[in-house]
Amino acid sequence: MALQFHGNGTALRGPLVVVILLVVSLALVTVYAREGESGPVHTVQNAFSGISAPLKVVGSAIGSAGESTTTAVGDLTADANTLSGLRAQNEQLRGMVSQLEEYRQEAQRLQDLLDIRDQYDLTSVSARVVGRSSDSWNEVVTLDKGSDEGVVAGLPVMSGTGLVGQVISTTAHTAEVRLLTDQQSGVAVLVQSNRAEGIVSGSLEGLLYLEDLPEGTELKAGDVVVTSGLGGSFFRGIVVGEVVSVEQQPGDTQPVVIVRPNADVTSFEEVLVVTGVGNASAVDANAASSDASSESADSSSSSSSSSSSSSTRSDESSSASSDESGDDAYFDEQAGGEEE
Numbered sequence: 001m002a003l004q005f006h007g008n009g010t011a012l013r014g015p016l017v018v019v020i021l022l023v024v025s026l027a028l029v030t031v032y033a034r035e036g037e038s039g040p041v042h043t044v045q046n047a048f049s050g051i052s053a054p055l056k057v058v059g060s061a062i063g064s065a066g067e068s069t070t071t072a073v074g075d076l077t078a079d080a081n082t083l084s085g086l087r088a089q090n091e092q093l094r095g096m097v098s099q100l101e102e103y104r105q106e107a108q109r110l111q112d113l114l115d116i117r118d119q120y121d122l123t124s125v126s127a128r129v130v131g132r133s134s135d136s137w138n139e140v141v142t143l144d145k146g147s148d149e150g151v152v153a154g155l156p157v158m159s160g161t162g163l164v165g166q167v168i169s170t171t172a173h174t175a176e177v178r179l180l181t182d183q184q185s186g187v188a189v190l191v192q193s194n195r196a197e198g199i200v201s202g203s204l205e206g207l208l209y210l211e212d213l214p215e216g217t218e219l220k221a222g223d224v225v226v227t228s229g230l231g232g233s234f235f236r237g238i239v240v241g242e243v244v245s246v247e248q249q250p251g252d253t254q255p256v257v258i259v260r261p262n263a264d265v266t267s268f269e270e271v272l273v274v275t276g277v278g279n280a281s282a283v284d285a286n287a288a289s290s291d292a293s294s295e296s297a298d299s300s301s302s303s304s305s306s307s308s309s310s311s312t313r314s315d316e317s318s319s320a321s322s323d324e325s326g327d328d329a330y331f332d333e334q335a336g337g338e339e340e
Helices: 002-034 040-076 080-120 280-306 310-339
Strands: 122-132 140-143 156-158 163-170 175-179 186-191 197-201 208-211 224-227 239-247 256-261 270-277
Touching: 080 122, 080 270, 186 239, 208 239
Parallel strands: none
Antiparallel strands: 122 140, 122 270, 140 175, 156 163, 156 270, 163 175, 186 197, 186 224, 197 208, 208 256, 224 239, 239 256
16 A cells, blocks of 8 residues: 555655645746846746856857858869859859949949039030050040031030030031140130130140230139130130149249149040030130229229329320330231231
């Protein structure tokens, strides 16, 4: 009988333990729900979380290593067809990236053209560069637009950064453009700071020189040079560049003035052939206003000096008349020289 009683006690011990654990669990859940964040059950939970955190990190690292190993094993065991397909896909993706970069750069260049068109309010024909001269002494590019698109010889050509040259000849669908840096190039310009007129010429070494300035013209580095519109070759008011060097050689009547072009004349792919400039009248108005102010000041000075006596007024009038005749003869002579 004793042995039989002992056997029944062992059989009942398992369910009893389960019941006790359930009761304890319910009690803990009840206490956890009712106590605050600083309660004893929460404190024990946070302590165990801190202890088990490093184990979770180790487990995650082991899992990642296992996935990497599985991938590497899969690559090693892949057949030749699969690897060939992956390589082809990789090359295709590389090609797409390169093509997208070309599209991005082209979009930026076209945006620059739109900006400069809006800046000058240009009427123009857009074109692409399809050829460049291989001669070092002949700076000429070929465009893909010609007379059928409204391009004619003599029109200025601008890139997204500024003036680059002038059309010298056309066919039905192409045009030849001589760049500013060509040794045969010449642009009638004026200096914005003092309105002095001159000619910007190209050179064999690719530099721009400002020449034929009036004697006594004062220049400094940073002076902006714009087209004057004289001769009708270029519209008035287009920025050509800025003065970077002024050197007066002993015995020379004029300084050697080097102008840095506003545009990069060596690396452009799209251009605008300019058929009209909307803001040229504004530039002319500013120049006329400056001239009118100078004339007004001269007139005021003459009026104040003439009020001293009638005989003095007569002498000054005849003197001013002779001076004006001399000035007219001088400017006529200069204009005649530029036309030639």
